[in-house]
Amino acid sequence: MSLLLAQEAGGLGGTAIILIVIGVIVAILVFLAIGTYNKLVQLRNRYKNAYSQIDVQLKRRYDLIPNLVETVKGYMSHERETLEAVIQARNAAVSASNQVAANPGDPETMKRLGAAEADLGSVSAGTGVLGRLFALSEAYPDLKANTNMLSLQEELTSTENKVAFSRQAYNDAVMTYNTAREVFPAVIFAGMFGFGPAQFFEVDSPKEREAPRVSFS
Template sequence: MEWIIGIGVCAVLVVIFTIVTYNKLVSLKNRFQNAFAQIDVQLTRRYDLIPNLVETAKAYMTHERETLEAVIAARNQASSGLRKAAADPGNPEAMKALAVAEQGLGGMLGRFMALSESYPQLQASENMKQLSEELSSTENRVAFARQAYNDAVMTYNVKREQFPANIVASQFRFTAAALLEIEDQAKRQVPKVSFS
């Protein structure tokens, strides 16, 4: 009779553990999906600013049509990548596609900004100054939102990989979520110092 009670207690503990672990995984998954929603908000804001920036520059940069069109094309590709990633936050393919599109857009924006420095009248434009400031502010918000998302993904992934939670995770198909890693080659390069 005691062994029946012992088995019953063990069964109840397993059920309680499964419920608690399942709920924790759901909570962590919702947390990283919410964190991605913040990235979505900031990137959408960024994508909305870019056409205004290009329109402002068109009046001054009449000979740079190819660059302006390339910036808009990169913006459209990144926006498409964001829509796919927002449909399934954490999906490795969607996160990689978004990261690649964001790298391309970042490169084109860097080229655009460097080229715009050759146009003093454009740099003096109040509209250009305001848009550049808003874009810079948005870039900072994107970085913070991406960090929060990556932290939430890491917490979720660690929990789903830990034993014995990994048993519950595999039974209920909690798959690994992917980080959003956007490589900024300019930030990775070591600055050159010369004393000549």
């Protein structure tokens, strides 16, 4: 009888140890999951905040372009095709930007914005339809000397510089987030918690990836 009770006690002790070990493992996993979740939330918020800085500058640029077209068309009315191309590219970029603003980092919308920005181009880098417009304006001395034109060129160039710097900050934040979600143990929980990869903001033009150089000559 004593032997049976001892065996039962030993069995209960072994079960208790197993339960304790399981409990410890579960607790560790819970703490890992909570820590990973909180870290990914912080990093996601960081790159979304970084994108909000880009969004402000892009909206400023998009607002300046209609004023630019109004100024230019008085001198270049026969360049209707180019002027229409600028407005169309600007509107496409606005649409893509609004989609990204609703969910920064989303791969599909970020790629569309990059393509739209490449089509629109840059005053300072001389790319896209904006670059073509300013190249054509070189043939119009009166337009080049127009005070409003010079002011708009300066504002657009300044805004493009700010977009470039903000884009770098955003891409750095995205890289930090993507790296964090791909390493252990985050890689186990990221998909489970809905933390998908974030997309860089890249413009499909080698010149656009360079830091803009300011020139008002």
